[in-house]
Amino acid sequence: MNFEGKTALVTGASRGIGRAIAHELARQGVQKILLIARNPQRLADVVTEIEYLNAEAIALSLDLADPVSVNVAIANAWRQHGPIHLLVNCAGVAHQAPFLKTRLPHVQTEIATNLVGLYTITRLIARRMATRREGHIVNVSSLMGKVAAPTMATYSATKFAILGFTQALRGELAPYNVKVAALLPSLTDTDMVRDFQWFRWVKPATPEQVAQALIRGLHRGTPEILVDWQSQMALWCQRLSPWLLDRVVQQASPLPDRPLPLR
Template identity: 35%
Template sequence: MDLTDKVVVVTGSSAGLGEQICYEAARQGAIVVTCARRINLIGQVKEKCMALSGKAAYAFQLDIADPHSVENVLAKIADEVGNVDVLVNNAGFGYFEDFVNFDLDMAKNMFEVNVLGMLYFTQKIAIQMVAEKSGHIFNVASMAAKMATPKSTIYSATKFAVLGFSNALRLELKPVNVQVTTINPGPIETDFFGKADPSGNYLENIGAIVLTPEKIAKIIISKVGTNTREINRPHMMEVASRFYTLFPRIGDFLAGGLFNTK
């Protein structure tokens, strides 16, 4: 898809992968809408997008877990920007802890952010895309949705939900020319791990397979308008996830051993 003057909405885009997706879309001439809770940071993202694209860009403060905030942002997009051509659902967070010690209030919040808020935000935009018979929705899940590992019980559960939702939504919207792509990244070098793993040990232990947000963002934007089912990176973890499904015992060994570095 030629992204010139196309409206690209990215949630969770104050930093990390979401921020880089905004910049890559702006480089392609898109009208970028950055949405996140940290209003000061998305203001900076907006300014850089305008500089990269030479076009208007927008920044709306969004708490994806709050239905009122979602409604407010969707109304602003409809009134101030117009129809959405590309939606990237990137908002989400994780925390690594053994389930028996997990704070279930945090678990509830993780589902509200990673799953329920994403569903609510997506439905409103999907209705518009169906009416237009055009659009592309990207849902950021995780390799944790394909291969759960110890200390990721709640995070994996939310991302399994995102993957299942995306698979069904893709089939529902395909007849009306709306594409749905699931993004399943492994660990990305972002501030996600500042909350998920405050010790910093996880990224240090898996340094060889850590992804950069800039590279993943380029891959995502290159797939806009294409019939792409999934984006899975790194390739090593994609292969491991296939073993996880096809050869359960080997899968448990990989998930509980080789990739158990939290």
Template identity: 35%
Template sequence: MNLENKVVVVTGGSAGLGEQICYEAAKQGAIVVTCARRINLIGKVKEQCMALSGKAAFAFQLDIANPESIDHLVERINEEVGPVDILVNNAGYGIFQEFTEMDPAIFQQMFEVNVLGMMVLTQKMAIQMAEQKAGHIINIASIAGKIATPKTAVYSATKFAVIGFSNALRLELKPVGVHVTTVNPGPIETNFFDQADPSGNYLANLGSIVLEPNKLARTIVKNMVHPKREINRPHIFGAAATLYTLFPSIGDFMAGSLFNKK
């Protein structure tokens, strides 16, 4: 692997998968820029990245749903860090709830965080990467963007949007040497579920199929050097998504029964 002195920007880098991606990139010699709302947490991530890489690291506060916050982030990166080689769009959240019971304000907020803010930041970075004729954009979507299950109507909609956006962006940026990868994980053992499913029942029902964030982070960082179109984990969920496309009626049955653990 060769991430030596590559600038890697990770949104949602204060905890969970984003935090682990920062650490794995730092281990490979990258200059890590971790971004999130919780400034106290990203400060700790920055210090750990510096210890792992022996290089500078940066922690910038970011509210991905706020365009002004995105503008400020890009300005600081340009002034204090330099050209970005790799952008990991990891910021996002979900709430597992029946659609008919959900507050409509959550619809807008979830799209602002999971989709619209991500697109605004990506556009700014993509313009710079296109000028450099090099770069890599990694969008953390979800297997829920391929297989929707009960209580994920809004969350799945945002992740379907991320996948569609990524697929089109990949074709647009390929001629200028910029790669686009979509990562579609199943459930990961992180604090994501503190908000998505406060009961804790979902993770408990899934058992050993739950992903470990550090292992998935290693896979994602390897992909930074050898870009792939798409990463689906666990593999069985990727296979299930293919079957869902080929046999939608069977897929609906499985999504509403076998995969419905909420």
């Protein structure tokens, strides 16, 4: 993909991986970047950072779980700032807990943002890209979309779903010259996970490393973009010896040694 002079839209852009991707796109020559997140103050900070990198930035404070607001905002944004050549769906939330201790509101929040929000905005942008016969869509999944993780059951489920959605969309939009890829970061050192119990033996990536991997993958046209050697090794292990990977994941997980009381 040639980034020069293009317009991109990044969701979850106020922090972590989304913020790093917005920065990297500006460095690659993207002319205009639309930034979506819920926190207007954090978005304002990112706008300043992007403009310092000589790109135009537009903040759209939105909750992707509100489809009516998203529909109105995207229609206005496309009319005022479009066409959008690249959509990066990075918005996501995660709650860590053993499945038997999960709380339904947390489950609903993860599904609403990670899946329904992604679906809503992708549908709005993809229809417009298909009409123009051009565009790139990147859905940020996770290595947990390939290798499910104990204590992250709902998050893993949403990330598996994103990979299936991405694969189906890739085939459907190919006749319209719209390319669709998935980005699969492993554990990344962001605000979202700093209070989590981390998995043993996993070295976290930085958001900047994830953003750079995305750029490399878009240049190569890679349909599923992995970030580091840990991800490569995990997927090879899954293909060649899934029982061994299951054992390693179980040993690395932060689950307690003894069963939890259910009351």
